[in-house]
Each structure stands twice: as structure tokens, then as C-alpha cells.
Amino acid sequence: MSGIAMPRPDAAVLSRRDEIVRALKEMVPGEGVIDTDIGMRVYETDGFNAYRQMPMVVVLPETVEQVSAVLRYCHDNGVKVVPRGAGTSLSGGALPLGDGVLMSMMKFNKVLDIDAANRAVVAQPGVTNLGITRAVEHLGFYYAPDPSSQIACSIGGNIAENSGGVHSLKYGLTTNNVLGLEMVLITGEVIRLGGKHLDAEGYDLLALMTGSEGLLGVVTEVTVRILQKPEMARAALVGFPSSEAGGQCVAEIIGAGIIPGGMEMMDELAINFAEDFVNVGYPRDAGALLIVELDGPEAEVDHLLSEVEAIARRNGASSLRVSTSEEERLAFWAGRKSAFPAVGRISPDYLCMDGTIPRRALPQVLARMRELSEKHGLRCANVFHAGDGNLHPLILYDANKPGELERAEDFGADILRLCVEVGGVLTGEHGVGIEKRDLMPVMFSEDDLKQQQRVKCAFDPKQLLNPGKVFPELHRCAELGRMHVSKGQLPFPDIPRF
Amino acid sequence: MPDTFKPRTAEEARDVVRWAAAEHEPLEIVGQASKRALGRPVQAGQVLDMSGLAGIELYEPEELVLTALPGTPIAEIEAALAAKNQELAFDPLDYGPLLGRPAGQGTLGGVIAANLSGSKRLKHGAARDHVLGMDAVSGRGEIFKSGGRVVKNVTGYDLPRTLTGSWGTLAVATRLTLKVLPRAETEATFLLSGLADADAATAMTAAMGSSAEVSAAAHLPEAVARDLAARGHRLSGPATLLRLEGFGPSVDYRFERLRALLGGAGRSVARVEVDASRALWRAVRDAEAFAGSDDLVWRLSVAPTAGPAVVAQLVGQFACTAFYDWSGGLVWLAVPGVDARAEAIRAAIAACGGGHATLVRAPAPLRSSIPVFQPQPGPLAALSARLKEQFDPHGILNPGRMTAGH
Numbered sequence: 001m002s003g004i005a006m007p008r009p010d011a012a013v014l015s016r017r018d019e020i021v022r023a024l025k026e027m028v029p030g031e032g033v034i035d036t037d038i039g040m041r042v043y044e045t046d047g048f049n050a051y052r053q054m055p056m057v058v059v060l061p062e063t064v065e066q067v068s069a070v071l072r073y074c075h076d077n078g079v080k081v082v083p084r085g086a087g088t089s090l091s092g093g094a095l096p097l098g099d100g101v102l103m104s105m106m107k108f109n110k111v112l113d114i115d116a117a118n119r120a121v122v123a124q125p126g127v128t129n130l131g132i133t134r135a136v137e138h139l140g141f142y143y144a145p146d147p148s149s150q151i152a153c154s155i156g157g158n159i160a161e162n163s164g165g166v167h168s169l170k171y172g173l174t175t176n177n178v179l180g181l182e183m184v185l186i187t188g189e190v191i192r193l194g195g196k197h198l199d200a201e202g203y204d205l206l207a208l209m210t211g212s213e214g215l216l217g218v219v220t221e222v223t224v225r226i227l228q229k230p231e232m233a234r235a236a237l238v239g240f241p242s243s244e245a246g247g248q249c250v251a252e253i254i255g256a257g258i259i260p261g262g263m264e265m266m267d268e269l270a271i272n273f274a275e276d277f278v279n280v281g282y283p284r285d286a287g288a289l290l291i292v293e294l295d296g297p298e299a300e301v302d303h304l305l306s307e308v309e310a311i312a313r314r315n316g317a318s319s320l321r322v323s324t325s326e327e328e329r330l331a332f333w334a335g336r337k338s339a340f341p342a343v344g345r346i347s348p349d350y351l352c353m354d355g356t357i358p359r360r361a362l363p364q365v366l367a368r369m370r371e372l373s374e375k376h377g378l379r380c381a382n383v384f385h386a387g388d389g390n391l392h393p394l395i396l397y398d399a400n401k402p403g404e405l406e407r408a409e410d411f412g413a414d415i416l417r418l419c420v421e422v423g424g425v426l427t428g429e430h431g432v433g434i435e436k437r438d439l440m441p442v443m444f445s446e447d448d449l450k451q452q453q454r455v456k457c458a459f460d461p462k463q464l465l466n467p468g469k470v471f472p473e474l475h476r477c478a479e480l481g482r483m484h485v486s487k488g489q490l491p492f493p494d495i496p497r498f
Numbered sequence: 499m500p501d502t503f504k505p506r507t508a509e510e511a512r513d514v515v516r517w518a519a520a521e522h523e524p525l526e527i528v529g530q531a532s533k534r535a536l537g538r539p540v541q542a543g544q545v546l547d548m549s550g551l552a553g554i555e556l557y558e559p560e561e562l563v564l565t566a567l568p569g570t571p572i573a574e575i576e577a578a579l580a581a582k583n584q585e586l587a588f589d590p591l592d593y594g595p596l597l598g599r600p601a602g603q604g605t606l607g608g609v610i611a612a613n614l615s616g617s618k619r620l621k622h623g624a625a626r627d628h629v630l631g632m633d634a635v636s637g638r639g640e641i642f643k644s645g646g647r648v649v650k651n652v653t654g655y656d657l658p659r660t661l662t663g664s665w666g667t668l669a670v671a672t673r674l675t676l677k678v679l680p681r682a683e684t685e686a687t688f689l690l691s692g693l694a695d696a697d698a699a700t701a702m703t704a705a706m707g708s709s710a711e712v713s714a715a716a717h718l719p720e721a722v723a724r725d726l727a728a729r730g731h732r733l734s735g736p737a738t739l740l741r742l743e744g745f746g747p748s749v750d751y752r753f754e755r756l757r758a759l760l761g762g763a764g765r766s767v768a769r770v771e772v773d774a775s776r777a778l779w780r781a782v783r784d785a786e787a788f789a790g791s792d793d794l795v796w797r798l799s800v801a802p803t804a805g806p807a808v809v810a811q812l813v814g815q816f817a818c819t820a821f822y823d824w825s826g827g828l829v830w831l832a833v834p835g836v837d838a839r840a841e842a843i844r845a846a847i848a849a850c851g852g853g854h855a856t857l858v859r860a861p862a863p864l865r866s867s868i869p870v871f872q873p874q875p876g877p878l879a880a881l882s883a884r885l886k887e888q889f890d891p892h893g894i895l896n897p898g899r900m901t902a903g904h
Binding site: 116169175255297359388423426459 | 504505550620648653660711747750872878885887
């Protein structure tokens, strides 16, 4: 294991392991508790698999009552809990704790209610992202956020991570598509937020829960909005001599009032890796490749495609193809969608980064990344959600070579610092988890982070839910609550008063 | 008269809050105070007037982001966006006419504090969906920043959205960053006349379930349509409105799609062209039909298909007038007299699948004595109170604005 330290295991809890396992088995009978090494092995890591840790015990509840009972027991006994969905997190959000209960929600796998008239689906959190679309596509609907892990990732995990996807500029992230939740607090209390109505009442705890990375509560039911499938989608595949020209084209498309359903860019290295892998006719000599997908009514798609073509030519496109069939459109995407496995074939290991930048900083960031690539002696291919500035640099390394993982991590950290430096953020859609935890102070001051951690104190004052994730330093809630104020006269004679 | 502090910088605002925290001195937070008649009245000895922190700091149309200070007039922001053919797609509702004030008042901070969204919320989301970043002063007197200035960001808890709609009870915003979007090139409204509420609901549901990409859907029963006709809108009889925005060829194409879907035999279909369409939707969004009367006014948020059922339950119990936005999911309800009928309204919502009701126009004494916002079940109310305490331990920010406790 590399340099990210997790909270020190609590020896008192570990010494009570047998008793805790027995108690859990009473609450979740049958096969719902796993305490053997071999059984727990599949849970020791998630999609961020450079890090591994065996949990103390795994529990797979099937009912809300069981979730509530387990959490209340853990709360009363000071036992940490790591919630887990499908385990596809790319930031280590579901990495177990050696003295913690790993709570898998994958037995909550049913779609409960399909309400086409209200364009809503109620599902249990273990249903996969794609499972929601599968459940409603016969009615002409789909669920819009489409993270690339959508075949496997769970909707509950999507809530925890506020997952995005390639269509998020037009259709939003998870937070923009969730209508309601049922969740259980660490105290065992069951809370319902929102429903099939559009705006939830009171404080927007739905927004707070979405993207909270399992630190605030365990989601037991989700209500999401579904959308009518667009009538059609067509894509343009445009090569540019440089990423500058590609970036300028993107800016002009948006400047023209066009919000494409998807707009993806790849750099030269990524183009060639993808073409080696799927061979769909990507222009190998291009400095940047842009996929612009327009979806909607046929008349609109045709109209906008002609505008996009004109903008691309004006910006010096070196090649331009427009899909004329569904097969061709999917072929355009095939290379982009296989970028990760394509890199996986060429390099034994890779790290996938996830910073977001203001788009206009793209040329500067790519140039700096080339310098960093030389500095760290590692190659880096770039795929990029061009519409919203979300970068996915893939850093190629070999974990079997001593020191390469550390170098790759240093390279990644340099990239994320660069993202923040140009006005961007550490993570666009993969979450902070453990991966970016120690970089949080690059983006946030101590006061910023303390206010966020106070939010956790409202939900989980003992800090038992997924500790060690997101925040670099654990503060006790009592310490966070302390105020250092001295009473006195109104100390600001300069501020206008009336 | 309370003292009014009018800071010019975030640091000055922080100093005022820090002092108030030390003295346990409640503050009423205002911009232009245009929404003072909304929500529960605040009991505070001092006013923190944020209108001095005004101005657009950054507007990058091609990045789709705008950063402005909270005291910036919302009209100034809308004008700056319009100059670049962009807009706030959540279509902020203007409460001015309903509350007996001029239209076009208010600040960005006020719009975000109240999460004001209009008819287009149905397609584009609420104000909270467009908030990307926020700097704010907590009730502890500390400045903190949250979110960012890019549209895709999951770094840390989503405090900008959490603070949206918190009515200034958690923190005082000092800088706001929003996602902005291109303004539609043109629009038209598909107008179906003569439908009863239940049939209108069916038509709206069918339209929203089609690929016509309707951006707003409203139904005005006869009395409301007559009122708007008297205000110059060309309506006769009950009016079901479906708004189509976008590029010209797309709007035409989708209009015909709706005609094929909904314009069956015996149906009266008309097309409202761009200028009249915009004016009509403004009237719907701002509930102009209820402006200029003394009726108590509620906003009910329910599942879209539940709207007519809730209203049907209520009209049997007491006199009231309703119309529907958000495809039936938002019910505007005017209740004549002095009894707000809060229990009956909330019971009807509960009986029809849940949701919430907010009393948006009523005299101050009534707003102090009944829950203006939907009361929450115990554990949720307790959680909300704990959250408030983590931001504002001494309860000095807009105390009582949302609930009697905090």
C-alpha cells in the first residue's frame, strides 16, 4: 500500500470482533453476514484498486429495518461503518476499514415503482444505473446520467458520488435528476426526503446527500426522474491539427447557443491508442479529435449539425465526418468508450484522473501536462468531456516497477494542483474518496473544510460513517463547535449604518 | 427602528456577523427587502443589508458561468445575459406583482436564498440546479467558500445547493457562481382550449411523455383564464399551455408533433407566437391572475398527476381558485377570507401521495401564527435543526424565517 494513511484501527473494537459478528448475525440472519477471509476478499478494494484493506466483517442487509438495526448497533457500540454499492468507485470511496463493518447494499436490488405519468422511478439503491433505463425503455424513457460504469454501478452509489457521464452538460449530474430519497442515519433513524414532487421542502438535504460519499447516511430508496428518449441522435467526428483549434471550436459551438448532448475530445495519444484497439477510422494524424453528438427532434438535429459543421470548418478542421446511420454514430463513440481498456492493453496499470478546468485554460493545461509527463517520466493520454471542462488524464505506469505507482500518484497530484491553479476543481465526477483526500487543502482553506466537517456533525457526531474519506484531517465535533469570540463594542465604525 | 448595517465587502459583512454572534444579537438579512412579505416574519434587532455588495464579477458566456455579488439586482443580471443571448434557465419567479410591489425588483442573493424558480423549472431544474459555487459568512462569523466555478464538480459536500433555499438562516452569501445557458432563439405556445382540469392533466402528461421537449406546461381553469384575458392575454375558456422553445425549425416541428398527439377531433388548438407567448408565460410564472386581490395565496408542490386531485378535494371544502404549472406539479391556490385552511390543504396533499404547501401571501400576523412552510416529521425536523446549529450556533441569522424554532 502506498502513502494514503487511514484512521488507526481501534484495538478495543477489534478485540470485540467475535461479539460484534454474533450480534450482526442476529440482526441479519442467513447468509447476510460474511466473516471469513475468503468471503470478504471480494470487498477489499473498489475501482481504485491500488489500495486494499480487508474489513472486520461484511454485512448485506435486505430490509430497511436491518439497515437501521445494524447502524444503531454500530452507533451504540462505537463501530465504524463503510457503506458500499457495486464497488466501482474510482476514488476509493468504498475502501473498507480494518476495524469497520462493510455494509453492502447490493441485496436492495428491486425497482419498486415505475410511474411514467409522473416521469419517476422508485428503486432500491442496489439497482444498477443501467437497470433503471432497462426498466423503463419499453415505455420510451431512460435515466439520463450515464457514468461509464453504468452497466455495473448502483444508483445508490451514484447518489453517494453525484455521478456524471458524457451527457451531463445537457442533462445534468445525478443531483439534477434525483427527486427523493429514503436514508438511514447512523443512529438508525429513517428519514425521507422529497418524493415525486419537483422541489423538496425545507433545507435541501437531497442536495447535501448527493455527492456526500457515504459520510452522512445510508440510502435505502431512491426516486429519480426519467426522461423521454430523444427522437434521434447524430454525431460529428472532427479532427483538428491541435487541441487549441479543437478547444476554440467547442467554445464557438456553445457561443452559438448550441448545447450538444455529448461533446468529447481526445488528444493524439488517446486517438492512437483507441484506434489501435477498435479500428474505427479515427484520424491518427490529428492533434485532437472532437465527437459532437446532437440529440433531439430530427429537424433540430439536422439544423444544428449543419451549424456545427460550419463552425468546425471555420476553425480549421482537418477531417470531418457526420454520422448517417446509427451504426456509424456508435462507431464514432466506440473509440472514445474504449479509451480506458485501450490504455489498459498498452500499459499494465494506469491512473485515471478527474479534474475539471474552465475550458479556455485547456491549451495551457495540456502544455503543462506534457512538461509534467517528462518530469515524471510517465506517459499520459487525455480524454476530456469538452463541453464541461472535465479532464480524464490517464497516467500509464507499471505497478511492478518499484516506485512507479508513487511517481504516477505524484504526477496525478501535480495535474490536480494545476486544475485548481487555473480556476478548476479536484474532481468533476469521481469523488474525493481517499484518492484526492490529502489534496483538499489545495482547493479549500481550513475554515472551508471545517464548515464542511461541521455538516457531518449534524448527521454523525461520532464520525462513524466512512471516516478517513474526503477530509484529510479528522476533527472531533466538540472541537469543531468551539467558538473563539470576544465580546465587545461594535468594532467597525467604517461600515455604513442607518 | 432597528439599526441597519450596510457592508461594502465580504469582510465587513463577516465583521457584522461576528459581532452579532458574540452579542447573540439576531440579524435580519436583506437585499432589497422585496421578499419581506414572504415566509415567516423575522424578529431581529438589527438589519444586515447586503445590497452594498453588488456587481457582476465575472461573466464568461462561452464557459456558461457567471459570478456576481449577492446584492446585484436580478434585473441587471438578466440584462447582461440577454445581451449575450443567454439566460437563467430556471426562470426566476418574480413575486413583485403578487405581493403588490413593482415587477423587476430583488437581488440575486434573494433569488438564491428563496430558490425562486419559474415555469421552466419543469424542464431546466430549479435555481438550486444552477448554483455552482458560493462564498458565505456562517453564523459563526467565518467566511467559507464552497463549490467552484465549473459546471462539473463533486469536490466536497454540495454546500452551494444546500444553502440555496435556506432563506438566509444558515449563512449569508457573499459571492455566487451560477451556470447560465443559451436563451432559446424563439418560442411558441401550443394552446388547447376548453379542457376540464383532469383532461388537461392527461394532455400535459402525454406531452411531457413525448419527445416534443416541452419546457413548461400549465393549465388555467376558466376563472383564471378569464382574469388573464382581462389583463390582455388572448385566451377564451380554460387554457392548457405547452411551451416550445428552441431553434425555429425545431419549434415548428415539435408544434406539429403536439398537434398530432393532442389535436384530435373537437379539440381547439391555437399557436401563440413568440412575443405573446413570452408575455403569457410571464403572467403564469408570476401568478399575475392572483395579483391585486386580498386572497391568501398558497403554492402546493405535488406529483404532477396529483395536482387536479388535490384541488378537487379542496373545492368541495371551501371556496378557492386554483391553476396549475409544472405539468400539474405546482398548484397556485387563492383562498378568500382570513382562514388559510392550512390543515385541510396539507391533509389533501398527504392523501394524494405527498408533497408540501407554502403560504406565499398572507398578512404578517397570520404568517407568524401558522406554519408558512410545510411542517416536517420529527426526525427530519431535528436533523434540520442540528444542521442549522452547525452553521449558526447562536441562531442569529434570520431567526424564525422558516420555522418558529429557527
